[in-house]
Amino acid sequence: MTLELFLVILYLLGCIAIGVLASRKVLGSRDEYWVAGRRIGTWVNAMAIMATLASGGSIIGVMGLAYARGIPYSLALFAGAVLGFPLAAILVAKPLRNFGKFTITDFLVFRYPHPIMRVLVPILIVVSFTVYIVAQMKAAGITANALLGMDYKEAVTLATLVFILYVSVGGMLAVTWTDVMQGALMLLVVLGTAFVMIVRAGSPINLMQQATAVAPVLGEVANQPFTSYLGSFVLWAAAIPIIPHIVMRVFTAKDAQGARLSLNIAMIIYSVMILAAVLAIVPVGKMHFSSLTDADQIFLKVMEQEFPPMVRGLAVAAVLAAVMSTTDALLLACSSAVAHDLLGNLIQKNLSEKAGNWISVGVAWVIGLIAMVLAYSPPKLITEFYSAAIGMLSAGLFVPVLAGLWWKRANLAGGIAALLTGVAAYLIVQYTPGAPPLSAILFALPASALAMWIGGRFAEARNAEILETITRLHE
């Protein structure tokens, strides 16, 4: 067995052990399983949020995107994600934490009480998150393939089985513990690699100058239509405040203040990591490997060329950590969307909390295995691929959630109209031939807001009882 493989196996066994340990605490209670008993501290939650957002997309994908489309494009997309966190902290963290339920669907169904919400929102979440999971699995597969020599499909299968195992039995507590460990590993590898690259070049500015002298396109804003730059920025800024696996982290915080602090601390750490990857590792990759057919391989190529087996083993573990720390949260959110939101009212009414949680375990396995099979045919440029799916989610949910929390005239008709219009407009523009990548959100959000305004302005009066509750959430 090689040293790299030994390190990876050690890491995977650690994740499973955490899942099994956590399962002893969580499987008996719904509150423990979904939101870790709502007692996660600020710093632990911040690290877990950082690791949750820092996916395979953030390590493998951000560098692939910067390599293929230029650094400014990649930064526009990730700046949108980072900006989304202060927005989430101001716009949703306090009222949603005070709301005190489990999922974003709980809030939407409360605010717009209609079966369409109960059915459509979980379906939207499952569809877009399954795409997100597929992209993460590609990152795991190509990493193990490039650095360990494992077969791509075998690597995808192994990673899938491990994370389904610890998510399904360990719930949010296992996800939080593993996320902290995974976040630390990612930071170590990305910042360590960037540091070595910068020291060798003398300074980050030297590094950028050398790389853009060889490949000027790396620093240009000309690789994509400008609506794609704006679209990718807006898409992620709008997604973060409503994206279920991040919102669930708000529910795990001890209180609203803790939730807001965690979100902002997480983003500072995340930004430093992304900037280190894009401004220090990508330039080196572009200088040494100017014509990769799969841009997502760039980080792996740099690791392979520049570092010994021990560091490469850590890199594989770090990428798997990035993939798993996001995928476990996505899987948990999907599982909650189906087991809690969709089936909750239908079949779990007469079940004990323990039986309900075991249904969630089954759902996690089904969704994880479907995503695994889909990942056997990997997409190109994973970040663009999953961003398009997340765009559909934010097109549908951003306006109903924000208006539901802040606009007193928001009502049932407006909520449903905004959801349906946002998704429909997004899909129409997304699949219009010749539409610039990731620009559909620029049409979908205004369309959704207009639908909400028309519904709120002209449909039936608001429910006074609901408004009273929303008022209390802001206090």
Added chain:
Amino acid sequence: MSHFFAMPRGDRAYLLAILIFAFIAFLPWTRHVHFAGMALFGWLMAALMVFSPAIALLRLLRAQRRSKNGGAA
């Protein structure tokens, strides 16, 4: 009567400042000015990534300290 729930003035100012910064970053001229080989647009996005959460965190910590001191500035 306002149709919106009230937002603290500091939060409103922060959101407005970020929107103005993003608006400036997306103006056409930022694509044509280069520094160290990269368009100014890219550097402004990088600055936004660091400063937007850092300023938000400082505001939160200041508010926390104020509330611990019983509202005194």
